[in-house]
Amino acid sequence: MKAYGAEFLGTFWLVFGGCGSAVLAAAFPELGIGFVGVSLAFGLTVLTMAYAVGHISGGHFNPAVSIGLFVGGRFPAGKLLPYIVSQVLGGLAAGGVLYLIASGKAGFDLAGGFASNGFGEHSPGKFNMQAALLAEVVLTAFFLIIILGATDKRAPAGFAPIAIGLGLTLIHLISIPVTNTSVNPARSTAVALYVGGWAVEQLWLFWVAPIAGAVLGALAYKFVGSDNKR
Numbered sequence: 001m002k003a004y005g006a007e008f009l010g011t012f013w014l015v016f017g018g019c020g021s022a023v024l025a026a027a028f029p030e031l032g033i034g035f036v037g038v039s040l041a042f043g044l045t046v047l048t049m050a051y052a053v054g055h056i057s058g059g060h061f062n063p064a065v066s067i068g069l070f071v072g073g074r075f076p077a078g079k080l081l082p083y084i085v086s087q088v089l090g091g092l093a094a095g096g097v098l099y100l101i102a103s104g105k106a107g108f109d110l111a112g113g114f115a116s117n118g119f120g121e122h123s124p125g126k127f128n129m130q131a132a133l134l135a136e137v138v139l140t141a142f143f144l145i146i147i148l149g150a151t152d153k154r155a156p157a158g159f160a161p162i163a164i165g166l167g168l169t170l171i172h173l174i175s176i177p178v179t180n181t182s183v184n185p186a187r188s189t190a191v192a193l194y195v196g197g198w199a200v201e202q203l204w205l206f207w208v209a210p211i212a213g214a215v216l217g218a219l220a221y222k223f224v225g226s227d228n229k230r
Helices: 003-026 034-057 063-071 077-102 129-150 162-177 185-194 205-225
Strands: none
Touching: 003 063, 003 077, 003 185, 034 162, 034 205, 063 077, 063 129, 063 205, 077 185, 129 162, 129 205, 185 205
16 A cells, blocks of 8 residues: 555656646746756656655556556566556646646636647647657657666666656657657546546547557567576
8 A cells, every 4th residue: 555655646746746837837927947847847756756755666657657567577467457546546636736726827727738638739739640649659668668777677776766757858858749748648647637628538549659658668678678697
């Protein structure tokens, strides 16, 4: 239960910090943090919580990561569903808190997207579904390669959260214009359910693509990162 609680808290912080920066600070009059600031915020959420509770739960904070770690032989099947449920609930709780804060400003409207992921007309750069799907698959695959490599017993100890956090920052720098960046079904669900409508209709892609990418990334690392001495 402590591990599930840690995943809840970690995913809460990821959604609240990452999506919160996008909703509250990205376009703040004259002093907005923009895409770079939001990218850094997402990376910092993972970096900080990986150090804070990673030793309790492993610091997944993402259903796709949990599935990828299972495929990579790093995570038991019996914990997979409870981890995913904890992550989704943590994200939804963060989305609720963020909504209460954001709605305290006059003129707030969920029609603005509430940091939801989307494609086509709902992509920040108007990228189509195929582009969004490809971006999410490729970026999640490399995210898993980074995670598996940084946490390999042969990697330098103690630096994994830094590599993973910076990896997620880079992923956001690349893909915010394409999909608003998911690579995390819990993050996508956390805000889409509050927006409803188009955000829920397009949510399937932000479950399917990250999970597919995570599986591909795990398989790729098993191939290139296998220890022949074992």
